[in-house]
Amino acid sequence: MFLRVTSEDERGDDNEGVGRRGGRRRGLLKAAGIVLAGALVLSAAGAGWIYWHLNQNIRSVDINSALGDDRPPKVVSTPSAGASASASATPLPSGALNILVLGSDSRSGDENAALGGGSSAGARSDTAMVFHIDEGRTAATVVSIPRDTLVTRPSCPTSSGGTTSVAYGSMFNSAYSVGGPVCAVKTVESITNVRMDHFIEIDFSGFADLVDALGGVTVTTDEDIDDEDSHLKLEAGEHHLDGAQALALARTRHGIGDGSDLGRIGLQQTLVKALLEQISATDLLTDPAKLYKVADTVTGSLTTDTGLDSLTELMSLGQSLRSLPSDALKTVTMPVVTAASDPNRVVANEPEASELWESLR
Template sequence: MTGHKEGGDGVGPVGRRSRVLKAVGLTLAGVLVLGIGTAGWAYWHLNRNIKSVDIDSALGDDRPVKAVSTPSSPASASPLPSGALNILVLGSDSRSGKANAKLGGGDSSGARSDTAMVVHIDAGRTRATVVSIPRDTLVTRPACHTSSGGTTAVAYDAMFNSAYSIGGPVCAVKTVESLTDVRMDHYIEIDFSGFATLVDALGGVTVTTDDDIDDDKSHLHLAAGEHHLDGTQALALARTRHGIGDGSDLGRIGLQQKLVKALLAQISSAGLLTEPVKLYNVANAVTGSLTTDTGLDSLGELTKLGQSLKSLSSDEVTTVMMPVVTAPSDHNRVIANEPEASDLWASLK
């Protein structure tokens, strides 16, 4: 009888404790399984977001010599790369869709490269130089394959940004390598809506403008001074040209470079590693708008690149523009200013 009373419903103190612990254990196990499943889905989703182009196979061996890589960091389970890198970064309106159309992007058949930057990362990956190439630069555009399967002839005094319009990423890389005689190790392209979404995921970006900006075409009206911009405003700042200086692409490049440094500073201070949801939103914004070469077309490769740059601060990023002068044939266009331009590119080899 006594034994029965102690049990009550057939479970004594030890039995009740065991049942509670079992319930807690099952709950924790469920959360763990759910977390692993969510993480697995997130990885799959982010990885699937990334679009890529096999530029190395398309261009073959007729390219500038690849720089000799320095050894990776000291022996470890997963040594990170530490050699110098040259990455061609394009901002484009190449993706079709409502989001891009709303922000002023073109459709997939009318792609343009609005922004072109060669990002040089020094060996050791603690310093970087970002060189902007004005889209109005007249260049010799090499023969390129077109999406229809044909091949264009070599074009002299062609607009730099026509390379992307004619032959996409492969022609853009080929033209940059022809212009600079520098091998592009990687290619990264981000579209309009992706850039705006990235800025919003980061909580906006703070930029200081030196002059008033009054541009009806980009819908941007800012007084000189410090501004915290959302994604749409930041994109407008990157694209504006009619409300500053002489309305040329050269004035816009200065704003783009300010924006790049401000974004790097924002990413560094965003505390992404301690805010998983924010980290996911940023990663989703980035991968959802990216086209890369096949060397960077996985979340693992992008993560490894990012980890290798963890010691690179925005203070150690130098922004410059390729030296140019007004083109003799067209005062609305520019050409590389030699020998200054060649000297700059040679410093990045």
């Protein structure tokens, strides 16, 4: 756009001046429209970059290719009855679903180290939960598997092309240590005979950052906590925790109960419910900056199977769970008893454990 300087002779009479002023105003409006359109284009480009960035954040493992067909049968999802009638709309899935969620310190780095995480060479999965979502996706059950459970760890494929040996009487969380997510999934499937439709892993620092991005999380503890290992000291009652404190709570075991992993699992289940309630209560759509911060934090700390490794797939899963209230989430622990071979270890309590897993198939 440019301005043309005219002489007095060229201006003509008043009517012509009015016409030219009207033309000038129309030109300015046109210029403003061009600027606005440019801004919208830049916004769209920004949104595209954000989508690309968040997608790139997500790490994935091809569990299906690694494990092949030697697995429990897969439950076929059915379209939601309330899906849009539009021919172009993709109906949301509404079938039953099982997702293995692991909390680990597998990613090295200063932030993980400061929070008590290990190096990538010494990966551990200190938290293992099977999220079972019922048909219709209006209720769910979270089953925690104690890390100290002695199991028969199956032979698992390795990234180098080999396989690990079958291990009898091995701690459950050793599966991740020797074979990563693939072996963790195979071990869970071998002891439950339940197909894991998806796998999600979140690391130490990512969990802490998520809690901070949400503004903290409020929990109520039934007893005083004083754990030298997790460095957490809380009196019984309600507490609003920041990310580091929430992570310390998830790792606390020696400061409560008998000091076993079962006490820690109870705290983790309380924390999961509180975190889901916090997410539900936070209106992220009215705060784009906070929404982006939460999304960036979540995707940057996740490792998933290839069926959940994009924003589209994660959003579809989230939308399919929009009718799932927090009070419809049931938390239980796999029934166990003290192992005869080691008082510091547990084994599945049968037939109760098998009956629990049967209810999830």
